[in-house]
Amino acid sequence: EIVLTQSPATLSVSPGERVTLSCRASQSVRNNLGWYHQKPGQAPRLLIHDASTRATGVPARFSGSGSGTDFTLTIDSLEPEDFAIYFCQQGSDWPGMTFGQGTRLDIK
């Protein structure tokens, strides 16, 4: 099973700041990685697929990068609605998709 490790576990930031979240895979997933955010009581929402492609309707302030084992999600100029939990997920090891444990983005 491919293990995804996200860091940091929690990040406290202010609206308007830029943040970078990390996701590291235990083995190469090529570019088969996605990012989601999840707000309380809601299902996850796909933000980025194939490591760097924004999903339909996702604002341009979200960007993803990386390949192989190291990936980042960057959010430029945080909006109030961006405070949520962020998960990465690999789809390389079909049929054994796995998720990271999440990074919680809190308002400072």
Added chain:
Amino acid sequence: QVQLVQSGAEVKKPGSSVKVSCKASGGTFSNYPINWVRQVPGQGLEWMGGIIPIYGTVNYAQKFQGRVTITTDDSTSTAYMELTSLRSEDTAVFYCAIPRGGTFDFWGQGTLVTVSS
């Protein structure tokens, strides 16, 4: 646009089973590889398994193998996930989701299953 609507919350006794449904609309159901994801409260997401209706192929995560069964009813465009031998640790929200490529584009609203004596 695909929409997935799940059945309502359930309360179950330890040792019993639960069957959660997921009704799809907005496309050709048999083409959708419907997957199920579990989220224990306050924790992360776990892929449980998935089915490709048009081929009838089903794959399960090793962790749930033997306890989970995923099926579909093409006549009603509905997928089902049945989990047996429930224990308190199975208290969770269960989501159905459809991937495109390796990531999940479409999600149901989630179904809370509470296992309690």
